[in-house]
Amino acid sequence: MATLQVSEDIRDFENSPFGEKFCPWMVQSRFERGRWQPFEVLAASDIILSPAAKGLHYGSEIFEGLRAFRSSKGPVLYRPGMHARRMAHSARIVGMEPLPEQQFIESLRALVLRCESLLPVFPGSLYLRPFMMGTTSRLGAGIADDLLFLALATPFGMKLDPARPKTAGAWVSRDFVRAVPGGMGSAKVAGNYASALRAMLQAKAEGFENVLFLDALERRWIEELGGMNFFCVEDEVLRTPPLSETILAGVTRDSLLALAKVLGMRAEERPLAISDLLEGIQSGRVSEILACGTGSAVVALTRIGDTGITHQVADGNPGPFTVRLSEMLFDVQFGKAAALAPDWLISC
Structure with missing residues (x-):
């Protein structure tokens, strides 16, 4: 069975296909009882999900992709507000409760700081993959009452050359x-x-x-x-x-x-x-x-x-x-x- 592959050694990412290995930390938040719970930074691992989860049957799954860079002033997120607003738009399209913009940004800031040792220098970056899915365990097309927000991170782009696209x-x-x-x-x-x-x-x-x-x-x-x-x-x-x-x-x-x-x-x-x-x-x-x-x-x-x-x-x-x-x-x-x-x- 395929499982999440994680590593704490930047060298493991240099020659691996994009998205195959991940940093050893992830972010998680749940929408339960009508509100979003505070986010947590957890050890990156497989998740337990009901086989009747609505996200598996009816397409209630959305995601974003953004990057963090190592600037002269330290780690920075690139335009996280626009990504947060686009994810909120996607959530509304499929009947999900959007994650508040500030919680989206703060959770990713926390994730980058935990993964800072794996943040590459120029031209590399950390690719961040926040996603959300309906977890309500009930068959039947309809809005999911329970949601799961997760975010993964993976070093990326160490061989890019901006002068040679x-x-x-x-x-x-x-x-x-x-x-x-x-x-x-x-x-x-x-x-x-x-x-x-x-x-x-x-x-x-x-x-x-x-x-x-x-x-x-x-x-x-x-x-x-x-x-x-x-x-x-x-x-x-x-x-x-x-x-x-x-x-x-x-x-x-x-x-x-x-x-x-x-x-x-x-x-x-x-x-x-x-x-x-x-x-x-x-x-x-x-x-x-x-x-x-x-x-x-x-x-x-x-x-x-x-x-x-x-x-x-x-x-x-x-x-x-x-x-x-x-x-x-x-x-x-x-x-x-x-x-x-x-x-x-x-x-x-």
């Missing part, structure tokens, strides 16, 4: 969609990621690392990738689809839009048609495509695949916009450049 290719999914209007596309619900797996398998079978989803109604408008937001550079303007109920409000996405202005880049949110993107790649108007997310930071998309044709973006290397945004993001996260708002970096 990773590259990947994305396959345009014509057969599957990630989200539909009126659904849960704006929430970080576990089921959204399960629904993307068929498209991800198709993309990998075609030789691509990720999948690019289009809108559900017209199959025309670009939405996002399987776990990352989408950007392109067209005519020297950084562009990304506007947020909607089918696109996740990415924290890194929001950061890049703000940082682009600091770097003097023109940036705008506007609908992007897949036909225009492919034509722009061929004509050279689209000079860069990038994706972003908490775990991946900034990734250069150098190939777009669609209906059996591979479109190489420019010369197939990360472009100047992508590199500058990647470097600036890391500089802010590690305290080497000023944060754009006081709540971007919260000391632990």
Whole structure:
């Protein structure tokens, strides 16, 4: 039987697959009798859960992903308030009682301090995975009266290089969609990621690392990738689809839009048609495509695949916009450049 693997030796994490091993501490809080209980920092271990728990049967499971960095002033959380508010939004979507924002932040600060010996130096970080699920032991679709909040931590990204963002290719999914209007596309619900797996398998079978989803109604408008937001550079303007109920409000996405202005880049949110993107790649108007997310930071998309044709973006290397945004993001996260708002970096 698979069990949680923990280690107190940073070397164990350097060559292990992401998310396979964890720090020896975790955070726990329970929603019982109509209120959230104080959080605890416990030894990381497997949990006991009723096989009739609603989260196992009816999809009441949400999560977040954020990072802690070792700055010159000590350990810091990157934009935990925005992550807390997004998790509260996800909770409401599936009928859960949101964890109070301050409790969310304080619990993660406590976790990082307990795991500080495993917090890597630049360019690594601690990846934090808070999640919540319905634990009411009762079959029948309905709202869970009892909830469990947990948070794990794992060292991550020791081999990242902000000056050389990773590259990947994305396959345009014509057969599957990630989200539909009126659904849960704006929430970080576990089921959204399960629904993307068929498209991800198709993309990998075609030789691509990720999948690019289009809108559900017209199959025309670009939405996002399987776990990352989408950007392109067209005519020297950084562009990304506007947020909607089918696109996740990415924290890194929001950061890049703000940082682009600091770097003097023109940036705008506007609908992007897949036909225009492919034509722009061929004509050279689209000079860069990038994706972003908490775990991946900034990734250069150098190939777009669609209906059996591979479109190489420019010369197939990360472009100047992508590199500058990647470097600036890391500089802010590690305290080497000023944060754009006081709540971007919260000391632990």
